[in-house]
Amino acid sequence: MLKIQEIRELIKLIDQSSIDEFTYENEGAKLSLKKGGELAAQVSTMTQIPAERPVQSAVQQEPVAQAPQAAEPEKKAAEASxxxxxxxxxxxxxxxxxxxxxxxxxxxxxxxxxxxxxxxxxxxxxxxxxxxxxxxxxxxxxxxxxxxxxxxxxxxxxxxxxxxxx
Structure with missing residues (x-):
């Protein structure tokens, strides 16, 4: 299973590349990442893998995660408060x-x-x-x-x- 830091690195690499969609399967766990759409990450199986938000300590563990770009206003609002x-x-x-x-x-x-x-x-x-x-x-x-x-x-x-x- 991938560690959180490895998933973060994958997200950064995919974000900087021209790849629009990425799927990784290992030992019954599946990680799917898509760029730009409503669906940023979808995880299948009983083992859930967190997806990253590009701000401080921000990964999310849910079957469907928000797009990384959508999380930025939350960070700005927290900083403003x-x-x-x-x-x-x-x-x-x-x-x-x-x-x-x-x-x-x-x-x-x-x-x-x-x-x-x-x-x-x-x-x-x-x-x-x-x-x-x-x-x-x-x-x-x-x-x-x-x-x-x-x-x-x-x-x-x-x-x-x-x-x-x-």
């Missing part, structure tokens, strides 16, 4: 699922307020359909606010953390 003086980056949930701050109930949280993160630092887990998806910071900086509670149901695009970039 935050005060400009704050200068923070928001890490959002890439899918609907359950937010977990640590790998197990008795383990320490991956990050907390004041934690330093790099682009590949795992900040939490979002569990969807018995699949535990590690969410990476994708930015370098310091966690200034944790916006989700451990065990809380989170929505696609819901802010999870605020990061002060370095």
């Amino acid at each position: 935050e005060p400009a003086a704050e200068n923070t980056v928001t890490i959002t949930s890439p899918m609907v699922g359950t937010f977990y701050a640590s790998s197990s109930p008795d383990a320490d949280a991956y990050v907390s307020e004041g934690s330093k993160v790099k682009e590949n630092t795992v900040v939490c887990i979002v569990e969807a359909m018995k699949l535990f998806n590690e969410i990476e910071a994708e930015t370098k900086g310091e966690i200034v606010e944790v916006l989700a509670e451990n065990g809380q149901l989170v929505e696609y695009g819901q802010p999870l953390f605020k990061v002060k970039p370095e």
